[in-house]
Amino acid sequence: MKFLMYILGIIFSIIVIMSMFFPFIDTYAKMEKLPDPYYFLVLGMDTTDVNEKVSRTDSILLVGVSEKKEKILVLPIPRDLLVTIDNSTIRINAVYVKYGIKKLQEIIQKMFSVKISDYLIFDYGLFKEIGNIYAPVKIYVPKDMYYEDYHQNLHINFKQGYNYLNGEELLYYARFRHDALGDLGRIKRQKDVLFALMNAARSSGLSKILYSINKVLDRTVNSFDFEKLFSLFIVSKKSNINFLSLPIEVVGDYVKLDNSQIKYMNKYLTYFEKPSDNKKVWITLINNMKNFNLSFYTVMRNKWKNSNGYLIEIVDKLPDINGIQHNKSYLIIKNKKYEERILKEIKNRYGNIAFEIIDAKQKPDLYFSIIKFLSDNFYNTLNSDIIILVGKNS
Structure with missing residues (x-):
């Protein structure tokens, strides 16, 4: 008798559990297959x-x-x-x-x-x-x-x-x-x-x-x-x-597509892989200025006008990272093959303004804190070749 009650108890438990999960099972069974892509x-x-x-x-x-x-x-x-x-x-x-x-x-x-x-x-x-x-x-x-x-x-x-x-x-x-x-x-x-x-x-x-x-x-x-x-x-x-940045050019108070890069974006969206034939340098600009009363997005777009050869991503968030001084400018060169090119470009655009270079090997904690800051704010750090924290001195 005890054995029979034990079996009935198991059966009843299974029925209760199945009744709880039936809506989920039914939803899975009816789930519509999405096309790919x-x-x-x-x-x-x-x-x-x-x-x-x-x-x-x-x-x-x-x-x-x-x-x-x-x-x-x-x-x-x-x-x-x-x-x-x-x-x-x-x-x-x-x-x-x-x-x-x-x-x-x-x-x-x-x-x-x-x-x-x-x-x-x-x-x-x-x-x-x-x-x-x-x-x-x-x-x-x-x-x-x-x-x-x-x-x-x-x-x-x-x-x-x-x-x-x-x-x-x-x-x-x-x-x-x-x-x-x-x-x-x-x-x-x-x-x-x-x-x-x-x-x-x-x-x-x-x-x-x-x-x-x-x-x-x-x-x-x-x-x-x-x-x-x-x-x-x-x-x-x-x-x-992954969050992508559309290649655009700022013209007055509106924007237009950078047609030289639209094929690159189309390939990215079609194959879900970053095209290997892209020769533009991807620059991420981060606002590191307290009490900045202008539109950081607009100022940076104007600063990097006519930036042929570059893809510009703008992060208008003030980082709060130990070791980073607000209003000071920093430079992270993730892709070393562009180091000489980007240093020349920065000198052309910013003159003799001092940028402190953060090297991943010399200052790994600071480097990865900045990468974490970008990731926490839903930016795809894999895209960036260069990361610039823009301070008031620049």
């Missing part, structure tokens, strides 16, 4: 209601996924990028509202020679709802942020360094406007929040994932179904996420 667009609208009428797209991301290569490529497209439609030239951030998602897809497909299968359009109210699912969410705040608006019951007080935010605080952080960078800084913070949520989801439990997928489907304008989003999550769990 697979591309989709993510659009952010500057509103807290995705159905609200707005005049511009605040952020545009082209995302490429390759399960075989176990890679996800994320390419932010500058909202001030000029495109031509019907013999008219407009900024790309106006295309969606004026012409619709299909036209925007066509333009980006043609630009990068890829097929875009889906799109997801979100408003920033989604940050609050998804943020509460994964709270607390880890965010690096580059500078102290303080703002009070009693009329809107808005109270922001974030300290420099890593902060752990709930959904409402994430929304406040993403929409904060009151710094010297204005819209540029706000767009960068929205990108940071998006990537922090992505990172939190990848390390979360399955029940939260299923719940957040349903929330995304309900709160966005999109072409996805549940199975496809779930498939995308499964692929992302085992994939490395």
Whole structure:
């Protein structure tokens, strides 16, 4: 009798466990296989209601996924990028509202020679709802942020360094406007929040994932179904996420593609490997200035105008690293074959300004602290040949 009760107990336990996991098993069974490679667009609208009428797209991301290569490529497209439609030239951030998602897809497909299968359009109210699912969410705040608006019951007080935010605080952080960078800084913070949520989801439990997928489907304008989003999550769990920088040229208050490098970017997006035939030097410029009241992005783009032979990545975050003095300039030469070339280039652009060279062999702790700073802020340090921390003396 005891043996029979023991067997029945085991059977009952198995039934209970199976009933708990059946929704997950059923989802796996129905999971839609993604094409390889697979591309989709993510659009952010500057509103807290995705159905609200707005005049511009605040952020545009082209995302490429390759399960075989176990890679996800994320390419932010500058909202001030000029495109031509019907013999008219407009900024790309106006295309969606004026012409619709299909036209925007066509333009980006043609630009990068890829097929875009889906799109997801979100408003920033989604940050609050998804943020509460994964709270607390880890965010690096580059500078102290303080703002009070009693009329809107808005109270922001974030300290420099890593902060752990709930959904409402994430929304406040993403929409904060009151710094010297204005819209540029706000767009960068929205990108940071998006990537922090992505990172939190990848390390979360399955029940939260299923719940957040349903929330995304309900709160966005999109072409996805549940199975496809779930498939995308499964692929992302085992994939490395690389953030690319679009080769552009600054012309006044807008930007245009660097056509000499577009083939390089197309190959990268197609094969998910950094093309070996690229001969341009990749330079990462990091803001190391306290109380810099101008747009670091704009100043650096102007400083490196006519930079043929270089790909420029700009990191507008102030590092807080032991051994690094703020307002001082530093230089890291990761790819030694470019050392002579880059030293000449820096002398041409900066004159006799002193740059302290950080050598990985002589100062490994300092070197890897800077690499960690970039990685923590979702920059792909494998791309960089040269890293420059720009201080006030330069």
